[in-house]
Amino acid sequence: MDDGWLYSDGGRQRFNATTLKQYGYTIYPNNTISNYSNCVLAFGGYIPTVISNGSWYNSSGCDTPVRQIRTRGIIGIVVAVIFGVILVLSLVALSKHGKSFLPAEKRFRLVGRRWPWYWCIITASVGLISGFTAVDVDRVWVLGTAAIFHFIFYLVTLPTCLSAIWEMTRNWASFEERKGVDEDFTRYRQDDLRSKIEFYEPLIFYLFNFLSFFLSILRAWNPITRSNVHVITDARFQASSIFSLLAWGTVVVAHLIARHYYQPRSTPWKIPVTLLIIVIRIAFNIGSAFDYSISQLRYQATPAYIYCLGYLPVILVLFIILYSGWKEPNEDQELLRLRNTRNATLDQEMSAIPERKSTGKYSAEKKPDTYRARRASRAPAHDYWSGDGSTEPV
Incomplete structure (x- = not known):
């Protein structure tokens, strides 16, 4: 501080000490000015100006990107x-x-x-x-x-x-x-x-x-x-x-x-x-x-x-x-696939069961023999269409 002024950036920038103190601003060693509500840069080409009501113009916030990407x-x-x-x-x-x-x-x-x-x-x-x-x-x-x-x-x-x-x-x-x-x-x-x-x-x-x-x-x-x-x-x-x-x-x-x-x-x-x-x-x-x-x-x-x-x-x-x-x-889709697999397995098990053969009185095995016996026991019938008077069994 010198004659009512506060300096930053190695003395290259100066600010009214009375105004800064009135609004609680402090100049920090990293060349920023802040009162925990506002923070501005004060070094190099960043030259802010504080006015009597404590606000700033021509200022850049402390969170302004100023460095190269890292x-x-x-x-x-x-x-x-x-x-x-x-x-x-x-x-x-x-x-x-x-x-x-x-x-x-x-x-x-x-x-x-x-x-x-x-x-x-x-x-x-x-x-x-x-x-x-x-x-x-x-x-x-x-x-x-x-x-x-x-x-x-x-x-x-x-x-x-x-x-x-x-x-x-x-x-x-x-x-x-x-x-x-x-x-x-x-x-x-x-x-x-x-x-x-x-x-x-x-x-x-x-x-x-x-x-x-x-x-x-x-x-x-x-x-x-x-x-x-x-x-x-x-x-x-x-x-x-x-x-x-x-x-x-x-x-x-x-x-x-x-x-x-x-x-x-x-x-x-x-x-x-x-x-x-x-x-x-x-x-x-x-x-x-x-x-x-x-x-x-x-x-x-x-x-x-x-x-x-x-x-x-x-x-x-x-x-x-x-x-x-x-x-x-x-x-x-996976559930449908599992269902189809179960159904296919069930079908295979059902097709593997052998068919039961009937042993009853009217089984299929006995029908052809019975039918032939009946035809052989019948009397011969006259054939009206042969023209020679021959007969054949019916």
Whole structure:
């Protein structure tokens, strides 16, 4: 301060000290002026002017992109393109598996097998937004709106991806039940312990998943953009990461229960593989919530952490779900195929049963002999048409 002036940018810019103090503005060492409501750049070609009412003109906000694109932004574009491809493939899979070829059943609703693809679409959409907003995270002078959107949509990819895995697992168990009921309508009751467990499983999973979403997403984000260590590793983020682990555990338990009750000949590999992959992202979230040095919410965070341990597991899980959706048939068509197989087997068994021979008084074997005996015992009849007066038996 010198003669009522405050300076920034190494003394090359000066501002009225009285006006700045009146409205709570402070000049920071990074050549920005802020009162936690407004923040402007004050260096180089960014020369703002403050007037007596505390407002600015010819100013640029602190979240204005002024740097060159960096590693985070370049990889973010690649990730956004990958999520865009996943989004298109998810729509194709929804079109394939969401069609109905059989009459609607109250017990097995069509929307049930559509939900895995709905969650894949949601995950791909938020991942695409997060990837594109990563471009401006390293370009801005001070983290702002772009960083908030990038971090928010990045964090949302975990609960949505977990939901896709859960619905995929639940739908597999539902189809196993459907195949059993189609073969024998009385095989699985709707008032037993199995049905009660399956009623509460989604409630428990979505409770844990929602708590994870609520604690990490629905909160004040301005302190996070300042890379405040006490906020980034606070109890809310820690509890959120633990609830994600509990939601993952619910999927594992539900899968084991389904295997116990339905006893399938084989378990699809997609379920254990996706559960193992997504636990990498969950472990990274837990580590970030307790260790500031590896937190993905820091301004100085290494891009390798967030992309290899954050985005890559989600991308791999979605690709596995999509690949299995491409290889597997529509459920209704598969059910029709199983019905045709059972009917063909039944026809073969029926055709293999030998015909019973009649041993009664009027059996077919005795009819020809009896008929010939009757003809031989008859008296000869006169043939009126031969002209020679010959006779032949009738």
